[in-house]
Amino acid sequence: MVKPTKGLLSIGTIAALGVLAACGTSSPGTSSSSGASGIAGCRGTITVATDLPLTGGDRTDGPFPQLAAQLAVTQANAHHLLGGCTLKYISKDDSSVLKNGHDPATGATNIAALATDATVMGVIGPFNSSVALAEIPKVSQAHLALISPSNTSPCLTVVVAVCSDPTIKIDTASLYPGPHTYFRVIATDLQQSEILAHIAAKVLNLTTAYVLDDQEAYGRGLSLLFAKFFTADGGKVVGTASLPGSTTTFTTQVSLAKSEGAKLIFFGGTTGNGCGLVRRDMGSAGLTIPLLGGDGCEDTKFISDANSGANTSEAEGSYATSAPDASKLPSSAAFFSQYASAYSSMAAPYNDGTKEPYTAYGYDAMNVLLQAIRSVLVSNGGQPPADSQTFRDKVVAALRATQYDGALGHTSFDPNGDTLNTGFTLYKVTSGAFAAVNTYAVDASGNVTVKS
Amino acid sequence: MSEQSGTPAAPPASFGGADRSGSAMLVDQSGLGSRQARKGGVVSTVGPIFRAANGWVSRYFASLLVIMIVLAIALTGVQHGASLMGEQIKNALVLGAIYALVAIGYTMVYGIIELINFAHGDVFTASGFYAVFIASVLHLDSLATGSFGGLLLALAIVFPLSMLAAGITGVVIEFVAYRRLRDAPRLAPLITAIGVSFLIEGILLVFEGPDNVTTHQASWINGQAFAIGGVSIGYTDLFVVGMALLLMFALGTFVRRTRLGKAMRSTAQDRTAALLCGININRTISATFFIGSALAAAAAIIYSINYGVLKWNIGFHLGIIAFTAAVLGGIGNIVGAGVGGFLIGMIYVFGGSIFGGEWSESLIFAVLVLILTFRPVGLFGVEVTTRA
Numbered sequence: 001m002v003k004p005t006k007g008l009l010s011i012g013t014i015a016a017l018g019v020l021a022a023c024g025t026s027s028p029g030t031s032s033s034s035g036a037s038g039i040a041g042c043r044g045t046i047t048v049a050t051d052l053p054l055t056g057g058d059r060t061d062g063p064f065p066q067l068a069a070q071l072a073v074t075q076a077n078a079h080h081l082l083g084g085c086t087l088k089y090i091s092k093d094d095s096s097v098l099k100n101g102h103d104p105a106t107g108a109t110n111i112a113a114l115a116t117d118a119t120v121m122g123v124i125g126p127f128n129s130s131v132a133l134a135e136i137p138k139v140s141q142a143h144l145a146l147i148s149p150s151n152t153s154p155c156l157t158v159v160v161a162v163c164s165d166p167t168i169k170i171d172t173a174s175l176y177p178g179p180h181t182y183f184r185v186i187a188t189d190l191q192q193s194e195i196l197a198h199i200a201a202k203v204l205n206l207t208t209a210y211v212l213d214d215q216e217a218y219g220r221g222l223s224l225l226f227a228k229f230f231t232a233d234g235g236k237v238v239g240t241a242s243l244p245g246s247t248t249t250f251t252t253q254v255s256l257a258k259s260e261g262a263k264l265i266f267f268g269g270t271t272g273n274g275c276g277l278v279r280r281d282m283g284s285a286g287l288t289i290p291l292l293g294g295d296g297c298e299d300t301k302f303i304s305d306a307n308s309g310a311n312t313s314e315a316e317g318s319y320a321t322s323a324p325d326a327s328k329l330p331s332s333a334a335f336f337s338q339y340a341s342a343y344s345s346m347a348a349p350y351n352d353g354t355k356e357p358y359t360a361y362g363y364d365a366m367n368v369l370l371q372a373i374r375s376v377l378v379s380n381g382g383q384p385p386a387d388s389q390t391f392r393d394k395v396v397a398a399l400r401a402t403q404y405d406g407a408l409g410h411t412s413f414d415p416n417g418d419t420l421n422t423g424f425t426l427y428k429v430t431s432g433a434f435a436a437v438n439t440y441a442v443d444a445s446g447n448v449t450v451k452s
Numbered sequence: 453m454s455e456q457s458g459t460p461a462a463p464p465a466s467f468g469g470a471d472r473s474g475s476a477m478l479v480d481q482s483g484l485g486s487r488q489a490r491k492g493g494v495v496s497t498v499g500p501i502f503r504a505a506n507g508w509v510s511r512y513f514a515s516l517l518v519i520m521i522v523l524a525i526a527l528t529g530v531q532h533g534a535s536l537m538g539e540q541i542k543n544a545l546v547l548g549a550i551y552a553l554v555a556i557g558y559t560m561v562y563g564i565i566e567l568i569n570f571a572h573g574d575v576f577t578a579s580g581f582y583a584v585f586i587a588s589v590l591h592l593d594s595l596a597t598g599s600f601g602g603l604l605l606a607l608a609i610v611f612p613l614s615m616l617a618a619g620i621t622g623v624v625i626e627f628v629a630y631r632r633l634r635d636a637p638r639l640a641p642l643i644t645a646i647g648v649s650f651l652i653e654g655i656l657l658v659f660e661g662p663d664n665v666t667t668h669q670a671s672w673i674n675g676q677a678f679a680i681g682g683v684s685i686g687y688t689d690l691f692v693v694g695m696a697l698l699l700m701f702a703l704g705t706f707v708r709r710t711r712l713g714k715a716m717r718s719t720a721q722d723r724t725a726a727l728l729c730g731i732n733i734n735r736t737i738s739a740t741f742f743i744g745s746a747l748a749a750a751a752a753i754i755y756s757i758n759y760g761v762l763k764w765n766i767g768f769h770l771g772i773i774a775f776t777a778a779v780l781g782g783i784g785n786i787v788g789a790g791v792g793g794f795l796i797g798m799i800y801v802f803g804g805s806i807f808g809g810e811w812s813e814s815l816i817f818a819v820l821v822l823i824l825t826f827r828p829v830g831l832f833g834v835e836v837t838t839r840a
Contacts, residue, residue, distance in 0.1 A: 056662050057663065060663070100657070100662050101662070215810065240808070241804070241808050241809035242808065242809065242810040244813070247809070248759065248761075248766055248769075248770075249543075249547065250809075251543040251546070251547075251801075252540060252800075252805055253804070253809055255536055255539040255540055255543060256532070256536065258536075258539075259532045259533060259535065259536035259539070260532075276664070277761070280670075280760060280761075284686065284688070286676075286684060301664065304666050305664050305666070307666070308664070308666040308667070308670055308760030308761045309759070309760045310670050310671060310673075310674035310675075310686070310688065310760075311674075312668075312671050
């Protein structure tokens, strides 16, 4: 939005979104098609897509935001959000059998296929930051908007100290050979680790930590940032270990943590890569200190893994932060009831959107994209721009100006495409389930406060 | 058994004891020493030093490895105190016991038909799930956690049944996938083995799902048995190591003392000659697969009782590490596989303790490369008397 020639467009976009926001609060069924935008005469096909891991080890994660995004498309079609234009939806699965879950190579292939389809105006995904690394350069070259519901690696958009760590090695600038077309509706690990460190040092008052990670971009990044902020908060890291996701026993590290007198074990990584197993091995070693993890640990698998050892209630008292429980937000109530009625015939747990933390993020991401597409149509005289590249560029420009009130509250993006809607909830395992303790927010200068 | 050509009179530094001039040639011919000699000493100044170092390393490989492990243990003790050292030794023994039992399956099959049975690790996983199935059908969980007698009864039920099922799996795999390829080029059964491995993993993925499966068997045995110098030894730890040693001892006795064991040994030595002596080769090979797979089942139950979770693909990874243990001990050598398993457990734990967990697996596979380079016959050489 620095070029003066585009100023007019942005004013138009905001105006159009203002109209839409008004629609959102009333019954959208009647108002959007009869809007003064004149897009009823829109001709052509516009495609939106999702690229999420739907099978293998991630089948308990990806389908929720996918179904939510699909619901957004179904609703948009029902309400003729894009006027007379045909809105098509493609779902891609970035899992592979080889990786038994999300696979960057599959993700890149999916994006390449979507990018060559001139009707595709935006993609919701990917779920994992490692996949995003493979996909961002492709969408940047294709000028295609990519909105992630769940990528939290800060290095995808901003350069922070840990990006150059040998195990992360993300050259943020090189991810964008073309324009910056990547957005996310979730807060990043930079904010999450600041909050985690604050929780460890200031809320739980634990001053020494043993820090583990799973060697993946997400887990390693979270660990390094946690260690940095934890030290800044007056804590001391007494040992670190970085283990591959295939690790099935952590007894060596648990023994080391015990011997170093750690008051806390921090795990940066996912449950699939051993978060729950660390807790299990703490139980077998008789180490009764808390385990703290990020959003990769906050799931039911963590509890069953942790309780699989000799102590069948070992998970109790473990902590993990995660993005705020969207199902508890007043703004999300309507969405979750719509989700439940739309997918009532699906098998459990997919019939209940509250079973996974990213469901509402998938919904808002798709809606943000659809609103941006609509605003482009409106400002272009009700028709899609003739040239698909111009169309894509305009969608990205419209996304930058997003002011959207959805299930997650108010979403807008900073110049890096990161959402300005931040906040993480601390969960503690109580009676066999993660229970929310408090939600924390961090401001631009690093002050952590409890969010009401 | 690894002396270089220059010192034929030097006494063999074999770890296992048996020296055979035939196997000594194995190392000598492929070793660096003879190649340098053939070249006519182009690098005349560096050559002899390098050759001597090479010979020295290959001769004392076992001692060097053991010294390094002992140093690592001592270093851990000095750096972090005796209690961590003790705890890590315990961790290493527990891990090593499982590797050892799996390694024996690799080594037995290799010994008898010279095939690296890559499906063995997946037989391990499958038999773990057999045990879970048997335990749930017969309600063994409540029996085992009820009383000590109940636990013994549960173990006495789950071990033989799972081992029987796993043994049958092994025999079927051999019959279907390997038997017809017995005289095919060496690569053909190897490829089939990898195929069978992926097949089993695929089936397990469909039936058991992609996530960790909680087996509930970790609650069978718990509690602290005793403590030495601040290191608490759980009943589970004693069970894991004790059971592994017991099974290995039983296998050793079986191979040495029984007619079938004798048939196995002779088939391993010379299949044609064994056939001429009236040994039923097919039956002997089937028995080998049965026993190897049954031991994998025992390892899987022990794993499950210790760790409490199974996953569709754990066997492949664990299998490759166990295979390294088998190579370390000298592939084809049962005692070697057992000792190799414990040594690999030590390398895994103390490597991770000293250099950081990220180095554990790198160290193990570095040992694999080193052993194949300097001492391809393994620590124990090819001791034909126990090879089966």
